[in-house]
Amino acid sequence: MSEKKRGAAIAALKRALGKAVLTGDSLPPRAGIDNARLVFHPSAYIRVENEEQVAKVLLLANKHGVPLTLRGAGSATTGSASPSENGWVLDLTALDSIRIDATAGMAHVGAGATTENINIAAEKEGWFYPPDPSSKKHSTIGGNLATNAGGLRGAKYGVTRDYVFALEGFLPTGERVRWGAPLRKFASGFNVRDLWIGSEGALGVITSATLKLLPKPEARQTFLFGFTSDAQALRAAISVMKARLVPAIMEFMDRQTVDCALRRRREKGPETNRLLKKVTGAFKKAPALLLIELDGRAAVVREDRKHLLELFAKFHGVSARDEAEAESLWEIRRTCSQAMFQMGDTKLNEDIVVPISSYLELLRYTLELKKETGLATPTFGHAADGNFHVHLMYNHGDPAQCRAAERGVKLLMEKVVDLGGAITGEHGIGLAKSPFLKLQHNKAEIEAMLAIKRALDPKDILNPGKMFTPFAMWKHPRDYATVMPWDKH
Amino acid sequence: MSEKKRGAAIAALKRALGKAVLTGDSLPPRAGIDNARLVFHPSAYIRVENEEQVAKVLLLANKHGVPLTLRGAGSATTGSASPSENGWVLDLTALDSIRIDATAGMAHVGAGATTENINIAAEKEGWFYPPDPSSKKHSTIGGNLATNAGGLRGAKYGVTRDYVFALEGFLPTGERVRWGAPLRKFASGFNVRDLWIGSEGALGVITSATLKLLPKPEARQTFLFGFTSDAQALRAAISVMKARLVPAIMEFMDRQTVDCALRRRREKGPETNRLLKKVTGAFKKAPALLLIELDGRAAVVREDRKHLLELFAKFHGVSARDEAEAESLWEIRRTCSQAMFQMGDTKLNEDIVVPISSYLELLRYTLELKKETGLATPTFGHAADGNFHVHLMYNHGDPAQCRAAERGVKLLMEKVVDLGGAITGEHGIGLAKSPFLKLQHNKAEIEAMLAIKRALDPKDILNPGKMFTPFAMWKHPRDYATVMPWDKH
Numbered sequence: 001m002s003e004k005k006r007g008a009a010i011a012a013l014k015r016a017l018g019k020a021v022l023t024g025d026s027l028p029p030r031a032g033i034d035n036a037r038l039v040f041h042p043s044a045y046i047r048v049e050n051e052e053q054v055a056k057v058l059l060l061a062n063k064h065g066v067p068l069t070l071r072g073a074g075s076a077t078t079g080s081a082s083p084s085e086n087g088w089v090l091d092l093t094a095l096d097s098i099r100i101d102a103t104a105g106m107a108h109v110g111a112g113a114t115t116e117n118i119n120i121a122a123e124k125e126g127w128f129y130p131p132d133p134s135s136k137k138h139s140t141i142g143g144n145l146a147t148n149a150g151g152l153r154g155a156k157y158g159v160t161r162d163y164v165f166a167l168e169g170f171l172p173t174g175e176r177v178r179w180g181a182p183l184r185k186f187a188s189g190f191n192v193r194d195l196w197i198g199s200e201g202a203l204g205v206i207t208s209a210t211l212k213l214l215p216k217p218e219a220r221q222t223f224l225f226g227f228t229s230d231a232q233a234l235r236a237a238i239s240v241m242k243a244r245l246v247p248a249i250m251e252f253m254d255r256q257t258v259d260c261a262l263r264r265r266r267e268k269g270p271e272t273n274r275l276l277k278k279v280t281g282a283f284k285k286a287p288a289l290l291l292i293e294l295d296g297r298a299a300v301v302r303e304d305r306k307h308l309l310e311l312f313a314k315f316h317g318v319s320a321r322d323e324a325e326a327e328s329l330w331e332i333r334r335t336c337s338q339a340m341f342q343m344g345d346t347k348l349n350e351d352i353v354v355p356i357s358s359y360l361e362l363l364r365y366t367l368e369l370k371k372e373t374g375l376a377t378p379t380f381g382h383a384a385d386g387n388f389h390v391h392l393m394y395n396h397g398d399p400a401q402c403r404a405a406e407r408g409v410k411l412l413m414e415k416v417v418d419l420g421g422a423i424t425g426e427h428g429i430g431l432a433k434s435p436f437l438k439l440q441h442n443k444a445e446i447e448a449m450l451a452i453k454r455a456l457d458p459k460d461i462l463n464p465g466k467m468f469t470p471f472a473m474w475k476h477p478r479d480y481a482t483v484m485p486w487d488k489h
Numbered sequence: 490m491s492e493k494k495r496g497a498a499i500a501a502l503k504r505a506l507g508k509a510v511l512t513g514d515s516l517p518p519r520a521g522i523d524n525a526r527l528v529f530h531p532s533a534y535i536r537v538e539n540e541e542q543v544a545k546v547l548l549l550a551n552k553h554g555v556p557l558t559l560r561g562a563g564s565a566t567t568g569s570a571s572p573s574e575n576g577w578v579l580d581l582t583a584l585d586s587i588r589i590d591a592t593a594g595m596a597h598v599g600a601g602a603t604t605e606n607i608n609i610a611a612e613k614e615g616w617f618y619p620p621d622p623s624s625k626k627h628s629t630i631g632g633n634l635a636t637n638a639g640g641l642r643g644a645k646y647g648v649t650r651d652y653v654f655a656l657e658g659f660l661p662t663g664e665r666v667r668w669g670a671p672l673r674k675f676a677s678g679f680n681v682r683d684l685w686i687g688s689e690g691a692l693g694v695i696t697s698a699t700l701k702l703l704p705k706p707e708a709r710q711t712f713l714f715g716f717t718s719d720a721q722a723l724r725a726a727i728s729v730m731k732a733r734l735v736p737a738i739m740e741f742m743d744r745q746t747v748d749c750a751l752r753r754r755r756e757k758g759p760e761t762n763r764l765l766k767k768v769t770g771a772f773k774k775a776p777a778l779l780l781i782e783l784d785g786r787a788a789v790v791r792e793d794r795k796h797l798l799e800l801f802a803k804f805h806g807v808s809a810r811d812e813a814e815a816e817s818l819w820e821i822r823r824t825c826s827q828a829m830f831q832m833g834d835t836k837l838n839e840d841i842v843v844p845i846s847s848y849l850e851l852l853r854y855t856l857e858l859k860k861e862t863g864l865a866t867p868t869f870g871h872a873a874d875g876n877f878h879v880h881l882m883y884n885h886g887d888p889a890q891c892r893a894a895e896r897g898v899k900l901l902m903e904k905v906v907d908l909g910g911a912i913t914g915e916h917g918i919g920l921a922k923s924p925f926l927k928l929q930h931n932k933a934e935i936e937a938m939l940a941i942k943r944a945l946d947p948k949d950i951l952n953p954g955k956m957f958t959p960f961a962m963w964k965h966p967r968d969y970a971t972v973m974p975w976d977k978h
Contacts, residue, residue: 422675
């Protein structure tokens with residue numbers, strides 16, 4: 001697009017939306033980056049205040065042929081919320097209404113409401129919104145819907161998609177639509193609702209949603225178990241699945257992960273967490289860990305607790321006696337993501353999924369990859385649904401490490417697909433996974449997706465260049481200096 | 490299509506598939522009708538025996554421009570499995586494999602497996618497939634997926650869509666695809682899986698699926714309660730929802746329904762069902778009924794039973810002491826569908842959905858409609874999810890009654906949409922609901938659906954003329970003489 005055309009488009013945008021449009025020096029500092037930390041430069045940043053403005057932006061973007069990137073908090077890890085083709089960024093965070101229908105067990109929410117605020121509102125009425133991406137304090141429901149966000153409770157409670165009755169918003173061309181309805185059953189017409197969910201902002205703009213709530217669990221019980229090896233921890237996790245225990249959460253942390261998390265805690269002074277010390281103290285090296293949470297009706301949690309403790313009788317573990325102790329057990333898991341930066345200044349976080357029959361082979365492969373690439377491969381994840389986060393840590397300034405990371409991620413993706421797994425379980429494709437889409441899907445599948453994209457977005461306005469065009473993540477500089485709201489540096 | 494072209498296409502089909510192709514006198518007697526009982530005449534009926542044959546049929550249908558109607562058992566109630574544009578019928582019932590993965594809690598099934606057989610296989614391994622359309626003994630999972638079948642357990646357990654990890658099959662153009670994966674999380678690419686589910690055979694051919702299973706409930710408890718009025722029964726149902734009891738099943742039967750069900754039972758001789766007599770005996774006229782089933786962990790069912798009996802202390806009810814008694818309580822519900830034919834030889838079964846706040850208004854309206862049309866409007870349905878089956882009973886030979894039925898169904902659909910409801914909760918659109926699609930969806934929504942259809946099925950081969958082209962159900966003769974496998978005449 002020529003400079004003149006770009007200017008004319010922005011002038012029209014400003015005439016239509018006034019002070020909602022930020023450009024030039026008034027662009028917010030994080031306008032061009034999401035949590036993938038790639039740096040791009042939008043020509044305008046639009047903080048819409050109502051749905052009518054969304055329609056106006058879409059009409060203008062179509063008229064002037066301007067790429068449009070949708071954005072909530074920007075906590076996406078794949079670059080799907082970063083304006084890789086510049087153009088305009090549409091920030092929906094102001095649409096943050098939340099209304100709980102306590103009789104129907106539904107939440108009516110704006111796209112900008114955060115996942116945590118939705119749950120807080122629901123819990124006040126005795127209800128519960130289960131999906132819990134680890135970004136939940138900041139991430140908006142619009143972003144959760146765009147990526148079909150998962151989280152720690154997936155095996156028991158499913159993912160975002162499992163809690164959506166209706167979506168309202170706009171087609172890429174600007175027409176207002178509703179998919180589904182605020183009802184428990186709906187079988188009219190093609191289900192575009194679920195096509196929008198997980199489409200990463202490429203097929204429509206979600207402005208509001210009606211979500212399904214569950215009765216708030218009466219009780220929860222949190223446990224932390226230590227294991228002498230990663231394999232022992234995974235075998236223990238599989239035994240839980242075979243016993244049909246269905247924990248709400250069963251987080252695996254491998255020894256590489258636990259080692260750096262404990263080291264980071266030690267840097268801050270002597271370990272003060274009594275329960276954590278009790279579990280890890282018995283191990284000469286860092287143990288592998290399983291953090292397990294049972295929840296539900298009190299009578300069931302009591303029975304399942306007994307069952308779990310029998311099953312794990314030979315392992316070293318603690319159980320929280322109250323909420324405060326449960327929170328203290330979570331501290332170790334919450335340290336993991338940031339602690340890994342001890343091993344490299346740059347992270348590839350690969351949220352792969354493998355079948356339960358391949359857990360041990362995946363683990364073996366992360367260690368082979370460590371040897372093969374010379375990079376740390378700390379791995380943690382959701383051991384009840386097979387969604388493991390394998391990380392490749394490297395220093396971006398070191399060209400040899402960059403090449404090793406590139407080779408490593410390719411090998412990992414090939415291995416995962418060989419094992420019958422998924423290249424992404426909850427982050428989506430965005431830019432980060434785009435080189436691997438063809439490993440996961442055959443030509444006919446990709447052509448069908450592209451045909452749908454062309455049908456709904458004929459001018460290719462929404463998030464162009466993502467998902468289908470391979471992007472070399474490891475070749476692009478990334479900005480870890482800009483502080484994002486969720487950073488715990 | 491000319492007779493010559495039609496003949497050439499069939500000759501090519503026979504060359505490719507041999508004895509799988511039935512034509513002329515060898516057409517099966519039910520080739521042209523599904524449970525909507527509309528009569529059409531396909532030019533060929535194809536019993537495919539493997540997936541390769543499906544691909545061949547699709548390629549030939551595209552080459553020769555022949556409409557293709559997919560079919561399982563044919564228990565669809567909307568005409569979606571009947572060949573309204575003649576052409577070829579593709580019968581997938583032979584693809585009936587079932588394999589349970591007991592560790593992963595998944596069922597790998599062919600499209601032709603019946604819902605009941607899947608559940609029998611799952612239960613052998615201690616697992617449970619919750620969706621239970623009332624046709625489950627006969628209906629195939631392929632049909633359940635095509636219509637996103639619901640059933641009685643919707644409020645607690647959701648619908649078919651909620652239990653699907655992966656679909657395999659063919660694009661309308663014949664290319665083989667898989668959507669989703671046999672994994673608990675999958676976030677790669679656009680979610681065409683859920684677009685296929687509920688698309689009524691118009692966007693692709695499902696040949697197999699991987700389904701999610703739940704641990705089999707330890708216990709269930711069945712209750713039957715009688716109420717002096719329909720409104721009292723519905724208010725009681727709402728009080729259950731407000732108490733967050735979440736029963737597996739809460740079936741409402743209005744007095745019109747119960748009246749004809751009891752009359753039909755009396756025709757067969759004196760009532761022998763002790764529990765049913767106990768509930769209905771106290772009422773001078775037929776009572777309205779709620780059939781309630783609690784299920785889950787034994788400790789929870791015990792607690793919820795106590796809670797429910799407290800809540801319903803003032804009503805007249807019985808609870809089953811064992812499985813045999815539970816089955817005997819179900820007898821009344823199972824009589825309802827057929828018993829209604831006392832009120833007319835032809836039925837419009839409208840599976841509408843309304844919000845919980847509109848239950849009483851819907852009920853009032855069914856009685857207004859009865860008065861307005863002079864037709865019986867017996868109503869039963871799933872009172873925990875708002876999915877009520879409102880029936881209009883009429884005699885097809887009586888032109889005045891046909892006009893009244895037509896007027897009645899239009900008025901009902903308008904009312905339902907006014908109440909914020911859905912014109913269909915579990916049957917889908919097919920031919921029966923096609924005149925009302927525009928009540929439910931705006932122009933932009935329908936255009937988007939059609940754009941997707943054109944993108945995936947450019948030659949309009951799969952189920953053409955359904956859903957989007959208004960069809961006047963009440964003007965077409967229907968065949969109730971041909972006995973379908975589920976008929977209990």
